[in-house]
Amino acid sequence: xxxxxxxxxxxxxxxxxxPRNRGEIADDSVTINLNNxxxxxxxxxxxxxxxxxxxxxxxxxxxxxxSMSSASMMTEAVKGKSIEEALKLAxxxxxxxxxxEVEFDDYEDIEALSGVxxxxxxxxxxxxxxxxxxxxxxxxxGKHEGIEQ
Numbered sequence: 001x002x003x004x005x006x007x008x009x010x011x012x013x014x015x016x017x018x019p020r021n022r023g024e025i026a027d028d029s030v031t032i033n034l035n036n037x038x039x040x041x042x043x044x045x046x047x048x049x050x051x052x053x054x055x056x057x058x059x060x061x062x063x064x065x066x067s068m069s070s071a072s073m074m075t076e077a078v079k080g081k082s083i084e085e086a087l088k089l090a091x092x093x094x095x096x097x098x099x100x101e102v103e104f105d106d107y108e109d110i111e112a113l114s115g116v117x118x119x120x121x122x123x124x125x126x127x128x129x130x131x132x133x134x135x136x137x138x139x140x141x142g143k144h145e146g147i148e149q
Contacts, residue, residue: 015069071129
């Protein structure tokens with residue numbers, strides 16, 4: 001295993017064992033519940049959207065190390081960002097999962113998930129939280145079609 005693979009594995013396991021933003025938002029928030037039946041991953045993502053920004057993001061759920069670490073990384077990356085910036089990050093993450101080379105300037109931990117694209121069955125694990133982010137933003141902006149709650 002290369003040193004980079006080892007570093008990436010350590011970053012993923014750190015987010016899995018010590019997730020950032022795990023918990024619930026007590027105040028008014030948008031809640032999106034998604035699951036990946038293939039792997040058994042479940043996430044409940046809560047977003048506070050204020051003045052065109054993601055002022056807070058938290059999650060609960062259970063699943064594999066990839067899905068839970070991806071949720072931890074995503075919530076860290078989007079907090080404080082404008083909704084537009086958060087959606088651009090989601091697009092960049094989709095590109096990363098398609099094998100494209102992408103850099104996450106503000107939050108390099110996300111790049112640790114770049115190897116997931118070599119395992120097609122695990123891509124759904126990594127993208128679960130990001131899909132919840134998109135649905136949450138759509139819901140928060142009044143677009144309620146297809147929201148699972």
